[in-house]
Amino acid sequence: MQFIKKAFFGAFCLGFCLVSVANALTYQDVLPYLVDLPGWQSGKPTGMTSSMNGMNMVTASKEYSQGEKKFNVSVVFGNPMFGAMPMMGNMNMNIDTPEERIYTKTINGFMVVVTYEKQDKSGSILVYLKKDQGNSGVITFDFQGISEQEAMQLAKKFNWQGIKKLAP
Numbered sequence: 001m002q003f004i005k006k007a008f009f010g011a012f013c014l015g016f017c018l019v020s021v022a023n024a025l026t027y028q029d030v031l032p033y034l035v036d037l038p039g040w041q042s043g044k045p046t047g048m049t050s051s052m053n054g055m056n057m058v059t060a061s062k063e064y065s066q067g068e069k070k071f072n073v074s075v076v077f078g079n080p081m082f083g084a085m086p087m088m089g090n091m092n093m094n095i096d097t098p099e100e101r102i103y104t105k106t107i108n109g110f111m112v113v114v115t116y117e118k119q120d121k122s123g124s125i126l127v128y129l130k131k132d133q134g135n136s137g138v139i140t141f142d143f144q145g146i147s148e149q150e151a152m153q154l155a156k157k158f159n160w161q162g163i164k165k166l167a168p
Contacts, residue, residue: 025166027051030075031061033163037154040064040071070144071154075163077129077137103147110160116148123148124156129164137167 027047034045047060057078064071093113095102100123101116107127116123122144129137139160143151 025058025077027058027060029166030058030163033075033159033166034060034073034159035060037064037071037157038053040066068145069153070142072142073152073155073158074140075137076140077167107156108160110164114148114152121145121147123151125151127155127160129160130135137164139163164165 008156016096026049031045031047036042041123042064044064045060047058050057050059055078057076059074059076061072061074064073075135093102093104098118100118102114104111104113106112113126122142124143125141127139127141129139139155139158141151141155143154146154
């Protein structure tokens with residue numbers, strides 16, 4: 001199961017060098033959407049705007065902690081591999097083992113992929129952002145030491161619709 005999870009998310013990372021985002025969007029545009037979470041400590045958000053041979057990518061992230069609990073958010077625009085996500089969402093994926101759970105669902109019109117390691121109370125929530133025929137992007141929430149339900153509540157504190165509107 002670990003292999004499936006790593007292969008699943010690794011596939012998205014492979015395309016990072018082959019991205020296309022309009023030059024107008026920068027990581028500074030995304031940073032205001034990486035809000036503070038009440039009761040959580042956080043560092044300053046960080047990001048990167050990169051370009052190579054006319055292909056561009058924008059990333060922004062912020063890390064949070066509350067004692068042993070960790071919660072991180074990352075926003076990425078420009079990865080063409082994200083185009084495969086609607087197919088996965090249409091698959092109605094639901095894998096449940098004693099060790100982990102992986103599933104897709106729609107939340108407020110967004111296709112979401114959730115992975116959860118039951119014993120470690122860790123996982124990822126991947127929110128697919130697609131703006132009509134424009135570029136794709138994702139919001140990824142990684143968490144450790146918290147329940148799947150608490151992680152989803154924290155993820156919903158971010159303005160998914162506002163971040164989606166940034167997509168070129």
